[in-house]
Amino acid sequence: MKSMKELPNNKRGKKRGVFDKPRSYIMGIPIIFWLLIIIITPVILMLIMSFRQKVGYDISNILTLSNYLEILKKPSYVKILLRSFRIALIASTLAIFASYPLAYYISRKIRKGRHLLFMLIIAPLWISYLVRIIAWRAILGNKGLINSTLMALGLIKEPLSFLLYNQFAVAITLTYISIPFVFIPLYTALEKIPVNLIDAARDLGANEFHTFINVILPLCIPGLLTGFMLAFIISLGDYIIPMQLGGTGGMMLGNIIWSQFGFAFNWPLGAALGFILFSIAAVILAITQKFGSREGMLYE
Amino acid sequence: MKKLSVLLLSLCLVVLFSIPAMAAKEGGTLSILCFFGYADDSWVKPFEEKYDCEVKITYAGTVEEHFTKTKAAPGLYNIISNDSGRVQMYYDAGLIQPIDVSRLKNYPKIGKYFRDHPYAEVEPGKKFHVPICWGDQDFIVNTAVVGDRLKPYLTDIGGGRQVLSYRVMKAPQFKDMVTMFDESTNVTSMSAIAAGITHPFNLSEADYEAMITELSLWAKNCRQFTLGFDSEKAILTGEDAYISITGNNAIEANALVEEGVGDKFTHYLPTEGTICWIDGWVITKPTKGKSLDLALKYIDYMIGDAGQTLLAEKVGFGIINPAGGGGYTDAVKERTWWYTMSIDEFPVPLYIMVTEEDPERRVNTWLEIKAKLGF
Numbered sequence: 001m002k003s004m005k006e007l008p009n010n011k012r013g014k015k016r017g018v019f020d021k022p023r024s025y026i027m028g029i030p031i032i033f034w035l036l037i038i039i040i041t042p043v044i045l046m047l048i049m050s051f052r053q054k055v056g057y058d059i060s061n062i063l064t065l066s067n068y069l070e071i072l073k074k075p076s077y078v079k080i081l082l083r084s085f086r087i088a089l090i091a092s093t094l095a096i097f098a099s100y101p102l103a104y105y106i107s108r109k110i111r112k113g114r115h116l117l118f119m120l121i122i123a124p125l126w127i128s129y130l131v132r133i134i135a136w137r138a139i140l141g142n143k144g145l146i147n148s149t150l151m152a153l154g155l156i157k158e159p160l161s162f163l164l165y166n167q168f169a170v171a172i173t174l175t176y177i178s179i180p181f182v183f184i185p186l187y188t189a190l191e192k193i194p195v196n197l198i199d200a201a202r203d204l205g206a207n208e209f210h211t212f213i214n215v216i217l218p219l220c221i222p223g224l225l226t227g228f229m230l231a232f233i234i235s236l237g238d239y240i241i242p243m244q245l246g247g248t249g250g251m252m253l254g255n256i257i258w259s260q261f262g263f264a265f266n267w268p269l270g271a272a273l274g275f276i277l278f279s280i281a282a283v284i285l286a287i288t289q290k291f292g293s294r295e296g297m298l299y300e
Numbered sequence: 301m302k303k304l305s306v307l308l309l310s311l312c313l314v315v316l317f318s319i320p321a322m323a324a325k326e327g328g329t330l331s332i333l334c335f336f337g338y339a340d341d342s343w344v345k346p347f348e349e350k351y352d353c354e355v356k357i358t359y360a361g362t363v364e365e366h367f368t369k370t371k372a373a374p375g376l377y378n379i380i381s382n383d384s385g386r387v388q389m390y391y392d393a394g395l396i397q398p399i400d401v402s403r404l405k406n407y408p409k410i411g412k413y414f415r416d417h418p419y420a421e422v423e424p425g426k427k428f429h430v431p432i433c434w435g436d437q438d439f440i441v442n443t444a445v446v447g448d449r450l451k452p453y454l455t456d457i458g459g460g461r462q463v464l465s466y467r468v469m470k471a472p473q474f475k476d477m478v479t480m481f482d483e484s485t486n487v488t489s490m491s492a493i494a495a496g497i498t499h500p501f502n503l504s505e506a507d508y509e510a511m512i513t514e515l516s517l518w519a520k521n522c523r524q525f526t527l528g529f530d531s532e533k534a535i536l537t538g539e540d541a542y543i544s545i546t547g548n549n550a551i552e553a554n555a556l557v558e559e560g561v562g563d564k565f566t567h568y569l570p571t572e573g574t575i576c577w578i579d580g581w582v583i584t585k586p587t588k589g590k591s592l593d594l595a596l597k598y599i600d601y602m603i604g605d606a607g608q609t610l611l612a613e614k615v616g617f618g619i620i621n622p623a624g625g626g627g628y629t630d631a632v633k634e635r636t637w638w639y640t641m642s643i644d645e646f647p648v649p650l651y652i653m654v655t656e657e658d659p660e661r662r663v664n665t666w667l668e669i670k671a672k673l674g675f
Contacts (some may be wrong), residue, residue, distance in 0.1 A: 054660075057371065057393035076671035083674070134534075141538045161476060164540060165524045167674065244531070247521045249674020256667065262375040263484065264663040265371060 029044075043278065049271035059267060067272035077256060081276070084236055084252040087167060091174035093233035095182045098175060101228065103186035108193075118187065122180045129177070133244050136173045140164040140245075165247030173245055174235040181234060182227030189223025190216070229288040233281045254276055301306055307399065328590030330598060333360060333369060334381035335579070336529070337551065337615045338432070343607060353594055357460045361528045364663070370395055370584065378587040381596045383577040384419040385485060385501070385653030387429045391422040396582045398426040403596050406604040409621045413643055419578060419652050431580035434643060435617040436650065437486055438549055438574055438636075439464050440532075442542040444564035449473060455571050457647055461637075464568035466494035470517035470545060479535055480518065480545040482525035484666035485656060489575045490545065491515035500575065502657045512665060519669050522582035529555075537561060547577070550616030550636045557631040567635045573649030579617070618643060 031261040051063040071077050093169065106117045124132055139145045141158035150156045193216060239254030246252070253273060260270030321583040330353060332339050339357040348355050358377065360366045363386050370380055374395050382390065390396045401407045407415075410431065420429035441450060441464070469478055480487055488511055492500040495510040503511060515646045523541045526532040533539050535556055538615045546552060549567055556562045583592070601607045608624025611617075616632040619625065619641040625640065635638055638647065656662050 047576065057389075073670075074668075076668060079675060080671055137534065137538070142540050143538050147510055156599070159539075161523075247524045247674075248519060248670070249675065251670055256671070259667050263362070264660055264667075265364070265368055266660070283501075 001046040022048045030068055038204075043247070046271045046278070047275055049268055051272075052268045054266045054268055057265065066225075067269045070269065070275065071272060072277070077273070080251055081089070081253050083167075084254070085280075086169050087174065087252065088232050088235035091178060091235040092182075092228050094171065094175040094226065095178035096228055099179050099182040099186055100224070102179075103183050107187050107190040108216075121183050124176075125180050130240065132177065133173060133241055136176065137164065137245060139173070140169055148273075163223060164245060165250070167246065167250050169245040169247070169253070170242050170250045173241050174238060177238075178231035178234055181230040185223040185226040185230070187221060187223075189220040193219050209211045225288045225291065227239075229284055233286060237277055318356040318528075325352050325354045325385075327351040328594055328632075329354045329356060330591055330594040331356040331358070331376060331378045332381075332598070333358045333366060333377040333379075335360065335366075338381045338579070338602075340610070342614065343601065343610055347601060348600060351594060351597060353415050355598075364483070367393075371643075374584050377503050377584055378591045379581045379583055381432075381579055382429060383579050383584045383653055384429070384431075385577065385655055387420040387582065388422050388655035389580055389659060391428055395585060396428050397585045397587065398423070398428055399430055399581075399583055399599070400596070401427050401430065404430065404600045406600050406621070409605070409623060410603055411620055411622060411643070414578065414620045417578075417652060419480065419654055420580075429580045429582050430603065431578045431620045432599075432601050432608075433580075433611055433615065433617040433619050434576055434578045435547060435550065435639075435644075436569070436574045436576045437481075437490055438570055439468075439545045439568040440536060440544050440546050440549065440552055441566050441568060442536060442539065442564055443566040445539065445542050446477075450541060453637055454568075461647070462568060463571040464646055465571045466490070469494070469545070470514070470521055472521075474543060476523040478518075478521050478543045478545075479524050479526050479532070479539055479541040480522060481532070481547060482527055484662045485653070485659070486545075486547065486575065487518070487666060488662045489651070489653070489656070490570070491518055493570075493573050493575070493649075494651050496572075500651050508665070512669065515666070516669050516672075519673060525637065525670070535563065550632050550639055551634040553631045554616055554629055557629075557635075562631060562635070562655065567637075571639065573647060573651060575653055576643075576646075576650045577653045578620075598602045 017195065043166070048063075049059075050067055051065070053060045053062065053064050053066055102121060106114055106121075137144070140163040141147070142161060142164070144164070146163060147159040151159070197215055197219075198211055201215045206214065236252075237254050239252060239258045242250040242252045242255055243258075254277075257270050257273045257277070260273065262268045264270075303484065310471055324363055325348075332355060339355070339359075344355050344357070347353075358369070363383055366380055366382065367386060370377060370390070371393060380390075380396075407430070414431045414434075420427070422428055440487065443450065444669030449465070450468070453465045453471070454462045455465070457463055468474060469480070479525050488503075489500040491514040492503060492511040493506060495507075495514040497503065497507050497510065499507075524531075524535060526535060526544065526546075529551055532546055532548060532657075533552060535558065536544055536552075537556070544636065552565075553562070553567060556565050581595075581602070583595050583599075587595055602611065603621055605621065605623040608621040609627035610617045610624075612619050612624045612632075613629065616629065616636065619627075622642075628640055643650070
């Protein structure tokens with residue numbers, strides 16, 4: 001096996017740009033058009049809306065920075081943003097810790113029934129989002145599965161009320177929701193690692209732990225970061241879980257945005273908050289791209 | 301080739317069978333935006349058959365959601381369920397048209413109190429809102445769990461009835477045992493009443509301060525804010541909270557009895573008084589032609605004897621045509637007994653909802669209070 005740098009130029013192959021050939025250029029047009037319609041245009045419209053202002057029951061066309069200034073003036077909004085950040089960070093970290101062993105064992109240790117296990121882990125995605133959230137209410141509630149079991153076993157006399165309607169419940173449920181999104185890229189990254197690399201590490205005297213630390217973990221970092229990024233973005237913008245399970249102190253930025261659109265009819269302020277959230281997600285995406293990319297090819 | 305033929309044939313069959321469903325009904329279309337319960341199949345289906353029309357129903361959970369949806373697309377709906385407190389707002393936003401009540405043959409059957417009350421008088425001599433029922437905000441308590449702890453907050457009002465003070469909402473002994481509906485108008489107005497304000501829909505600066513102080517204490521004591529009937533029922537039956545302020549009282553009474561847990565719960569009116577919404581229909585400005593005719597017929601049906609009887613049975617709130625009183629279930633008669641009485645005889649002070657002095661400020665005030673929690 002040789003690394004890319006060691007290969008002679010004629011084996012590297014000529015690197016071609018996406019638009020080198022007219023045919024590639026033409027084939028890219030529908031994709032660009034599609035991206036423009038479903039992703040870029042809504043973002044631009046949201047950005048424009050964030051600079052407009054609510055006047056009575058109408059929205060003025062005059063562009064202003066007032067919505068952004070209002071957000072900065074309200075310390076509670078900044079605090080909620082930081083709380084959202086913290087909960088999203090906890091949930092995505094927990095999702096990584098929960099998904100990594102699953103992805104590792106299914107992709108590398110299990111031979112038979114691998115696809116069945118893969119499907120079982122992503123099966124929750126086929127169930128309604130709201131149903132999955134309500135299920136957690138049934139698990140964590142005063143008369144829920146955990147409390148009922150502990151009480152039946154005589155371990156507690158009163159239900160543990162800290163399990164539900166607080167930030168803990170939000171973080172746990174967000175973790176659960178994020179697991180399939182973390183698992184898929186991790187599984188893909190782990191599955192792609194050539195067996196010869198691991199064999200080579202073993203031949204050179206590395207034990208299982210050292211092989212994992214020095215070979216497997218570095219090679220699955222792109223999958224790890226992609227999973228983390230997906231979990232973080234999903235968690236950061238969520239408003240249904242905090243609303244359903246967060247209690248009085250579980251409000252996240254998504255809830256404020258929802259309130260501005262759904263209750264206050266202040267779409268410009270809601271759009272400004274939404275754009276802030278979008279910008280944070282975009283920065284995270286850029287950072288992950290920068291640190292998560294691994295260039296090069298492996299030749300056997 | 302064979303596959304292509306089968307595909308084309310299937311496509312033709314789908315189109316052929318879809319044509320009758322897509323064809324517009326002779327009688328036209330009526331598009332309704334309403335709270336759950338105001339477009340029940342038991343009267344919508346017969347209505348569609350009688351007038352050979354199609355009724356499209358969109359549900360909304362809160363008054364704010366109704367307004368936002370209507371404002372975003374007023375042409376999409378013909379009639380909207382609307383409470384007394386929002387008529388002015390719809391009028392100011394240019395969303396509704398006057399209703400020609402002379403075309404409603406059942407209109408004279410509406411109780412005098414509702415016909416004459418100035419709650420919806422936004423333009424002299426014109427009606428923009430036709431009431432169908434009314435209701436209040438009050439308490440449901442899991443008395444099986446709370447028991448005697450409630451005693452210091454109860455007052456006898458005769459006839460074996462008791463009312464419950466709002467003080468229970470901020471009592472430290474009930475910390476994390478109370479809930480309330482997550483809607484700014486309701487919570488700000490009720491906490492204003494609790495703070496001793498007698499004009500809860502027209503707050504001065506000083507009133508705002510008193511209301512915020514009171515509501516902040518309530519909010520801190522709450523375990524969760526409810527989002528409507530389902531979440532309220534889940535919290536109560538799951539015993540995640542024991543005391544709830546609710547506007548779904550009659551529906552909850554029926555549901556809890558049906559579930560076999562009714563005896564654990566008791567409904568109480570608030571001692572200090574409460575707010576009263578009068579729900580009814582408004583007609584959107586763009587509605588005309590067949591849709592306008594259907595809108596008037598639908599409204600007329602709902603204020604008639606049969607419509608009001610069904611409404612009393614299915615929803616359970618106070619009706620506006622006494623002829624429908626036979627529809628109330630035993631659960632409503634026993635538990636939310638005040639709905640079977642005339643609204644004039646309501647046992648505690650009742651404040652009919654009108655548009656607040658600044659609805660947006662109320663929304664943001666409530667949002668600010670919530671945003672300060674949990675730190």
